[in-house]
Amino acid sequence: MSHLVLVAGGFFLMIPLAWMLSTSLKSLGTVMSLPPEWIPRTFHWENYADIFRLVPFGKYVWNTVVITLLDVVGKIVSCSLVAFAFARLRWRGREAMFLIMLATMMLPPQVTMIPQFVVFKHMELIDTIVPLVLPNWLGGPFLTFLLRQFFMSIPLDLDDAARIDGASNFGIYWRVVLPLSKPALAAVAIFMFNGSWNDFFGPLIYLHSRDKYTIALGLRSFQDQNYTEWHLLMAASLVAMLPVVLIFFFAQKYFIQGIVFTGVKG
């Protein structure tokens, strides 16, 4: 029964994808029709070559890969450290700091964007990837909060046992908490990969030379003043989402296993 629901839902989710694929193989002159045509009259496979010809797409992919990998690693390292402090250590100010961290998520970034830009400008870091990467090596409330939730679900006796064995706090973080939090770390990695890969406003504001641009920017260049090249946009969007999908497909088996295989051995 549940299998049936899954298949039906999955089928529903694949329809839009199929439609994107069909759109990506049409020509600009025939891309829109009423009622919509599912099968292109001629298959314009060259659209996929065109996106690499019209936009330095390969370059953009490489730039995005660099930024994304740095972001993911930085996020995992820094957020797990900070989350450990919030979840497993007793220190004065912990509760207050945690609430302040939550509060920083509540102000819409649209009003802090320009002051932030000015900060990085004074550090002479405009048109480098530092403003996109460095903040991700310094915690970040969304994913720190997530890891805190997971860390707080691990029984405390494990820490106490390790302490009696003489482990330092870092030892507990490294040998107790991290190994038990693989699914959570995987979730963080997946989120960060997706978020960095698709980030538009960061690269938009901080990168000024074209040879540093990322895919999210490249996807916008199919919007002309009076019309959008939908066929190329769809082809490029499909190509751009492929790495994220592949990462998810292969990464999940390491981390998200069936319920039967896992368990906390106390």
Added chain:
Amino acid sequence: MIPPSSPMRRREERDGWLFASPWLLGFLLFTVGPMIASAFFAFTEYDVLTQPKWVGWANFDKALTDDPKVGQALKVTSIYAVVSVPLQILLGLCVALLLNTRIRGLQFYRTVYYLPSVLSGVAVALLWRWIYAPNFGLINSFLARFDIVGPGWLGDKDWALTSMIGMSLWHVGGGIVIYLAGLQGVPSELYEAVRVDGAGRGAAFWHITLPMITPVLFYNLVIGIITALQIFTQALIMTNGGPHEATLFIVLYLYRNAFQFFKMGYASVLAWILFGYILVLTLLVYRSSGFWVFYAGELKSR
């Protein structure tokens, strides 16, 4: 158990700040300054290009008493959040439970359900325009098979907000991943224990699964509130606030003030009003968490 003045406790005190230092550093370097700046701008007339002029509470006065768009924006934003957040949480949890079983092709299904969250930007706009298209769209042509005339969705002021809520469900993939990760933390011994007791699957869910994933439910609730009340990009690319300001969400309106109307001071006031709104809701949820969120490893003493 351990006396508060022991060297071990003092070390813990020190290590707490040490472990939290990456965030503290980032907060001091890149976050707190811009936040203070925007709080200052709220009391000024500021076009982002010339010096801000101090105007005291004038921007607050305008926002709270003299601008009907603020009321409209807060209304549609609240409706959006109140409906979409519970739906996202429920749907995400249901799908995650379905995906947490052992069936053939599980890896494939999980990817399929995560797929919508991967797609972003302008392509999504075109996709949804097609799904919601009044005559030949995916939904209305499906309804037409049963002789139902579907609404105008995004182009209809009475349905545009509903359409945006529908779109938000498309992105539950992220929530699903979190639930799946949370479900991994449920020790299988617990299930074996209830199985020995002869309890059914329903009881196992209510007494084991649900309590064990309350930490991630709490997370999804708080983050859901924050992101739903700050909804922006979808509105910008799909409806641009229309029709008839039916989807004029508060962040869209403050963005217009900041980047189109050169009124950063007024935009900052709107941002801080939203900040206060979210803060109050979050604190309520946070205070309530003591009653319903179960942490296996909560630090009780301080």
Added chain:
Amino acid sequence: MSKGKFTRRTFLQMTGLGVSTGLLAACVPVAAPSAEEAAMPEPVTVTFMVPGSTNEDADFAPVFEEFNNRYPEIDGQYTPAGTGYGQAYNDKLLTMLSGGTAPDTFKTLFGYFGSLAEKDVYVPLDDYVAQHPDETVFDDFFDAHVNACIIKGQLLALPNDGAPEGIWYNADLYDEAGLPYPDWDTTWSDMSAAGTALTQVDGSITTHYGIGHPNWLGTIWSNGGEILNEDGTQCLLDSDEAIEALEWMQGLVVDDGSAPGPEALSELGMFDRFTSGTLGSFWCVRGCLGGLRSIEDFQFDAAPLPLSNNGSRLTRLLIGWTSIWSGSEVPDEAYLLAAWICSPEGQRLRISRGYAHPSRKSLVEQDWYKNYECERCNSHAVNNVFPEMLLRGEGRAWPAHPNESEIVQAITTGLDSLWDGSKPAAQLATDLTAEINGIIG
């Protein structure tokens, strides 16, 4: 379970991967200058920013290549924002201006020129024009284009292009209905009648709309109406002429059902409807040809805007304002680049392969422009009706105003009630006038 160990290793591997990727990335841009380069004096770098759609990138490439040939002492750099056309370009430009890192020269989009001018963002160009008559060739610009660049008596931009709006029509649909093509004598009532005749309804679904939404600005102007008074201190939308224009627009959608309403447009926009062959005609600039030329299924052509009820026509111009940033450290070199981009030859290099509309009288006389052909274009009119309207003095750009984007936003939001018939045109005009007077008051 031995997974603890595995995690730590994975963790370390990932950290290592990240750090090494970072180092690699940091090393890539470092390249030693060759001896030859070192001997030459360093050219002065001048940057030029545009939104940078794929077409724009390709069109500008020869322009910059030639500039750098002609001026070896200047390194003219084409730096597209990478945003394509959309609000994001303005976000980026505004952030750069605010942070003091703007490009030396850049293009301003509709809605921002008046606001940015008021904030002293642009270098006044009058002296430069006087100093560089040969590079500027000032008299060759269309008057309407130059006028659009002058604010309070100062020239704050050069027009690198500027597109008047015309009518694009599906000639096959007109033929099938036995209708005459729209031309210089076509009136609003002719357009309404053609719109009704071309509309096809199947049950409850309108499969073909006869006519697109008229552009509000050109329609109001054509009928002798105005949005603002001369010095921009008062809204004049509630004049009889403006209301009559709004009524005509509303009638097409609400009474005739011959133009698509908001719901139909949420299904497919005007441009896409037209290329799909289900729209009789629509309002668009010459730049639309860039997309329309790929139409495969029918013949199409361009026509001037229809004559209003009082027998006149005034088309809206979208100008490509090219300005020098007041913070630029190299304004002299920046002017040479801006002048080149806007020069007859610079524009020819760009427009002879692209689809912007020249701001130069001499260009529209050249053969490649006058006799442009495309497979499905019905005549040379696809290029020629646009400059013809300009030469007849029937083109005008929106007069720059410090609050222009807020005014435009108010009008576009207000038009929602025009298109769905929820407000009579006169009521809308009164409401909008009050709202806009509130904005500029």
